[in-house]
Amino acid sequence: MTTISTAAVQAIEHAEAAWIEALVEGEEALIALMLPDSTVVHGPAGKVDDRETWARFHLQRRRSVSGRATRLSITVRGSIAIATCFQEMYTVLDESGTPFPMQETVTRVWAQTPAGWRVAHMHMARRFPPV
Numbered sequence: 001m002t003t004i005s006t007a008a009v010q011a012i013e014h015a016e017a018a019w020i021e022a023l024v025e026g027e028e029a030l031i032a033l034m035l036p037d038s039t040v041v042h043g044p045a046g047k048v049d050d051r052e053t054w055a056r057f058h059l060q061r062r063r064s065v066s067g068r069a070t071r072l073s074i075t076v077r078g079s080i081a082i083a084t085c086f087q088e089m090y091t092v093l094d095e096s097g098t099p100f101p102m103q104e105t106v107t108r109v110w111a112q113t114p115a116g117w118r119v120a121h122m123h124m125a126r127r128f129p130p131v
Contacts, residue, residue, distance in 0.1 A: 008076040012110055015117040016083055019108070020067045023089060027055040034119040035111060041123040051119075064089040065099045069106075079112040080120075086127075103127040 015033070022029035031051055040054040041047070049057065067089040075082045084107045090099040109121040 005076055008081065008112075009074050011117055012074045012076065012081045012083055013072065015110055016069055016072060016085065016108070019119070020069055020087070023064045023067055027059050030055045030058075035113070038118070038120050038122070040121075044126070062091045062093050062102070063095075064091050066090045081110040081112075081117065083108045083110060087124075 019030075019033055022033055034051040036051070038051045040049050040051065042049070042054065042058075067087065069085040069087050072083060072085040084105070087104045087106045089102050089104075091102045092099050104124045104126050106125075107123045108119050110117045111120040
């Protein structure tokens with residue numbers, strides 16, 4: 001692996017960590033890490049949304065209080081990177097309830113921009129039941 005590739009992989013590792021933090025922080029933090037024309041494929045039927053619609057939808061249904069990503073795999077091809085991981089968010093659907101884990105397998109396509117790496121596309125598949 002070249003120095004450039006190692007630096008790019010480390011940058012994506014940092015971007016992925018920032019993404020998990022943004023899921024807890026909220027809509028503005030998520031949108032800031034996405035390209036204006038990015039798309040998200042999610043839900044059991046493969047719903048496709050733009051970044052604003054997805055962020056709003058995601059946060060109206062649940063609130064994540066913490067999270068983590070495991071088994072992160074990163075492939076870098078020039079100014080594009082593909083990251084796949086298992087994402088586990090501790091979530092509340094009702095503020096009076098106890099947070100519970102929601103697991104997803106996620107692939108994010110990151111594009112390098114002058115402002116840093118940004119999500120160009122994301123595909124999420126929920127894991128039922130969680131493992």
